[in-house]
Amino acid sequence: MDKDVSAGSKASPLDRLGHLALGLTLLAFGLGHTEVIDGVSAADAVTLATYVGGIALFVAGLLAFRDNDAFTGTAFAGLGAFWFTWGVSADAQVSANAAGLFLLLFALVALTLTAAAAGGSTLTRTTYALMFVALLLLAIAQFGDSDGLAKVGGWFAAGGGLLAWYGATAALANWPTALPGRPAGRGVTAAG
Structure with a gap:
């Protein structure tokens, strides 16, 4: 993806598909851990995780490798696994x-x-950063048997899922993916 100008201008179809699959799976996984929806747990995301997050994402990664896109291939194949x-x-x-x-x-x-x-977009970096925090918190929750920490991890996962989903949607709809830059104020010079 390009530098936060518009996700739709350079994102490949594989990038869009992969982020959509990642977003939906991570969102379902995260919301399941939060237990914010009555009767829905992380276990309810198993089928989505297996087929959409697992198989579809892994195949998108393999196709990205075929297109010589090492980062996308690594990300999607690894997360698909x-x-x-x-x-x-x-x-x-x-x-x-x-x-x-x-x-x-x-x-x-x-x-x-x-x-x-x-070097990529802020949405992509933030999605992976939120996923990192979510998985780390969920791991610590497993080690320490903490339902409260698992719920917090679930919220981080849900946030990462929403960002990945938005990134894919923005790429398909040619929506902007960055906040407009703040113009330099009086007495501030911009280095070029």
């Missing part, structure tokens, strides 16, 4: 520490994507 693994193993009986370790390892993947997106 995360969602697919989480989705198919949701019913598995594992210890809280094993679940926490899984989330912590993928928090590190999200941190890597945040750092690697430094």
Whole structure:
């Protein structure tokens, strides 16, 4: 994506599809952890995570690699592997520490994507940063058996999901993705 001017001008169709899949999955996963909707838990996001977040995102990553887009390929294939693994193993009986370790390892993947997106759009960087914080909080919640911390992590995940969804929507609709710059005030000079 370009430098926050308009997500629609240079975003590839794979980028749009991938961020839409990531956004919907992360939003469902996050809202499930918040338990803000009565009767909806993170376990209810398993099917969406497996097929949309897992398979669709992974395939979008492979196609991005085919197009020589290493960042997008790495991001989408890696996150597709995360969602697919989480989705198919949701019913598995594992210890809280094993679940926490899984989330912590993928928090590190999200941190890597945040750092690697430094030259990209603010929406993309912020989406991955929110995902990192969410997975880190959810991992700590697993290690410490803290429902309250899991809910906070869920809100970070939901926020990241909304940003990814907005980014994909903005790319399709040619909406702007950055706030207008503040003009230099009196006595302030802009370096060029």
